[in-house]
Amino acid sequence: xxxxxxxxxxxxxxxxxxxxxxxxxxxxxxxxxxxxxxxxxxxxxxxxxxxxxxxxxxxxxxxxxxxxxxxxxxxxxxxxxxxxxxxxxxxxxxxxxxxxxxxxxxxxxxxxxxxxxxxxxxxxxxxxxxxxxxxxxxxxxxxxxxxxxxxxxxxxxxxxxxxxxxxxxxxxxxxxxxxxxxxxxxxxxxxxxxxxxxxxxxxxxxxxxxxxxxxxxxxxxxxxxxxxxxxxxxxxxxxxxxxxxxxxxxxxxxxxxxxxxxxxxxxxxxxxxxxxxxxxxxxxx
Amino acid sequence: xxxxxxxxxxxxxxxxxxxxxxxxxxxxxxxxxxxxxxxxxxxxxxxxxxxxxxxxxxxxxxxxxxxxxxxxxxxxxxxxxxxxxxxxxxxxxxxxxxxxxxxxxxxxxxxxxxxxxxxxxxxxxxxxxxxxxxxxxxxxxxxxxxxxxxxxxxxxxxxxxxxxxxxxxxxxxxxxxxxxxxxxxxxxxxxxxxxxxxxxxxxxxxxxxxxxxxxxxxxxxxxxxxxxxxxxxxxxxxxxxxxxxxxxxxxxxxxxxxxxxxxxxxxxxxxxxxxxxxxxxxxxxxxxxxxxxxxxxxxxx
Numbered sequence: 363x364x365x366x367x368x369x370x371x372x373x374x375x376x377x378x379x380x381x382x383x384x385x386x387x388x389x390x391x392x393x394x395x396x397x398x399x400x401x402x403x404x405x406x407x408x409x410x411x412x413x414x415x416x417x418x419x420x421x422x423x424x425x426x427x428x429x430x431x432x433x434x435x436x437x438x439x440x441x442x443x444x445x446x447x448x449x450x451x452x453x454x455x456x457x458x459x460x461x462x463x464x465x466x467x468x469x470x471x472x473x474x475x476x477x478x479x480x481x482x483x484x485x486x487x488x489x490x491x492x493x494x495x496x497x498x499x500x501x502x503x504x505x506x507x508x509x510x511x512x513x514x515x516x517x518x519x520x521x522x523x524x525x526x527x528x529x530x531x532x533x534x535x536x537x538x539x540x541x542x543x544x545x546x547x548x549x550x551x552x553x554x555x556x557x558x559x560x561x562x563x564x565x566x567x568x569x570x571x572x573x574x575x576x577x578x579x580x581x582x583x584x585x586x587x588x589x590x591x592x593x594x595x596x597x598x599x600x601x602x603x604x605x606x607x608x609x610x611x612x613x614x615x616x617x618x619x620x621x622x623x624x625x626x627x628x629x630x631x632x633x634x635x636x637x638x639x640x641x642x643x644x645x646x647x
Numbered sequence: 648x649x650x651x652x653x654x655x656x657x658x659x660x661x662x663x664x665x666x667x668x669x670x671x672x673x674x675x676x677x678x679x680x681x682x683x684x685x686x687x688x689x690x691x692x693x694x695x696x697x698x699x700x701x702x703x704x705x706x707x708x709x710x711x712x713x714x715x716x717x718x719x720x721x722x723x724x725x726x727x728x729x730x731x732x733x734x735x736x737x738x739x740x741x742x743x744x745x746x747x748x749x750x751x752x753x754x755x756x757x758x759x760x761x762x763x764x765x766x767x768x769x770x771x772x773x774x775x776x777x778x779x780x781x782x783x784x785x786x787x788x789x790x791x792x793x794x795x796x797x798x799x800x801x802x803x804x805x806x807x808x809x810x811x812x813x814x815x816x817x818x819x820x821x822x823x824x825x826x827x828x829x830x831x832x833x834x835x836x837x838x839x840x841x842x843x844x845x846x847x848x849x850x851x852x853x854x855x856x857x858x859x860x861x862x863x864x865x866x867x868x869x870x871x872x873x874x875x876x877x878x879x880x881x882x883x884x885x886x887x888x889x890x891x892x893x894x895x896x897x898x899x900x901x902x903x904x905x906x907x908x909x910x911x912x913x914x915x916x917x918x919x920x921x922x923x924x925x926x927x928x929x930x931x932x933x934x935x936x937x938x939x940x941x942x943x944x945x946x947x948x
Contacts, residue, residue: 411855441857451852455666468858470652512856 363389364410364520364553369419371405379405381575382419387553387568389519392546394562395555397572403555406572407524410553411445412436424519441469444513444550446542448525450505452497452512458484459493462512469516483511487541503534510541514550521545523554527561535561656862660869670842671874674934677838678878679885681831682930686886686922688827692820694913696813701911703780703809708787708801710773716795721771724795728773733786735776742769770797780806831933839871839937847945860946867938875934879926886922890915
């Protein structure tokens with residue numbers, strides 16, 4: 363759970379990045395955070411990662427009061443989170459396997475568990491054939507799938523995805539969000555910051571718009587893929603969320619996962635959902 | 648931390664050397680040069696000090712015995728002299744020999760000896776060299792206090808001069824070595840900083856996934872230590888080669904060596920083990936500490 367109570371952040375330069383923001387994201391939610399550049403989205407992410415502290419207000423994430431969190435407890439707190447960044451942030455000197463296994467190494471997980479869990483998560487994101495590849499040998503979409511696998515491997519309560527589709531082809535963006543949706547369906551809370559309004563329109567759900575450091579919109583709306591709203595209602599909701607423009611229904615992309623999976627997006631989602639269900643069972647072993 | 652975690656981090660540290668071989672090589676070179684600078688300066692000082700001590704050993708105490716002593720007393724006196732602290736060698740100088748030496752020393756006034764009948768008036772004596780020239784004064788006093796000694800004297804000016812020379816040389820050497828250590832630390836610090844800077848993103852990623860500072864630092868520690876260890880080994884072998892070459896040249900230069908005494912230059916075999924230990928320890932320590940300290944700036948995210 364994420365809760366911000368009357369949170370303000372003022373940088374030393376005097377810039378008010380967040381202004382009296384209150385927000386609650388419950389366990390199992392999937393929320394899009396939208397807003398223009400400089401609106402305060404990145405500041406909010408930094409707050410949630412405990413990279414910066416709030417000037418005032420209370421920030422609570424996964425039961426940790428970040429205002430009172432001691433420095434030495436930050437690693438423990440961050441282990442309850444998963445991160446997906448726009449620029450992937452994979453360790454270039456490590457293979458796909460090592461990048462993902464690293465998260466489990468950090469928590470001193472047993473070797474046996476690492477050997478079982480990591481290939482499993484890699485297969486979830488359809489990269490089994492790339493297990494021993496280095497990040498430089500992967501496409502943008504593949505890198506982001508590795509990043510998602512890394513965020514997922516530790517079975518976190520919350521995944522924060524900061525513009526996860528910002529550096530990949532538009533058609534692959536849907537695939538990435540579908541992956542995140544599949545993870546969310548299994549109970550993991552997802553907070554996704556994005557600029558891509560088409561994605562938000564397509565998937566719908568909870569949309570939080572931050573403008574000039576304030577939340578100006580926070581509602582759940584249906585996506586195009588859901589039971590459709592009447593067109594005028596959808597248009598009105600989008601306008602309130604600050605998202606304008608032509609609503610485009612994306613083509614369903616063909617997912618290419620060399621050597622292992624050649625299936626449609628839906629098939630992959632089914633696979634992910636089934637696999638995650640398997641993890642939960644496996645986790646209780 | 649479990650044993651498997653320890654092994655993993657140690658392996659990571661060693662693997663990182665290969666993965667970041669260019670930066671590791673730069674660190675290795677800087678450590679090697681730094682260790683060589685300090686090591687060779689240190690050895691130079693040790694040898695200079697040894698040479699000055701060698702000169703001091705040539706400073707003698709002239710001991711003159713009471714002429715009334717019998718030969719048996721003189722023999723027993725030699726034993727007493729040898730048992731004193733700080734006495735290195737003793738050389739017996741008989742009345743006759745002393746007489747001859749005096750005649751040679753006063754070559755311009757040899758005629759005076761025509762008026763002297765025999766050498767019986769000369770005392771028996773000893774020429775004594777000491778182990779530590781700095782305390783020659785005390786040793787001279789102790790000899791003077793022995794029964795049967797008419798006089799014992801040494802060149803205190805020489806002792807004082809050599810003591811002062813050693814003091815000045817030590818101060819200069821310590822200053823030079825301290826400056827070299829400082830320069831080396833700056834060089835090592837900058838190189839390890841550059842090495843860590845190249846991997847700052849890696850450190851940040853580790854922080855984001857919940858790695859503790861010690862978990863992040865440990866591979867850097869191992870990496871720095873191993874690199875430093877090899878730099879220490881490299882420095883040792885280079886020093887060995889240079890030292891042996893210089894030693895050979897100096898021993899072939901008989902004049903110079905005679906002036907100080909052959910024993911004044913320390914043979915490499917006498918310093919081989921402590922030198923290897925010092926190089927390896929200093930290399931490993933500097934490498935490890937340098938790497939770990941350099942991570943500090945990037946670890947606070």
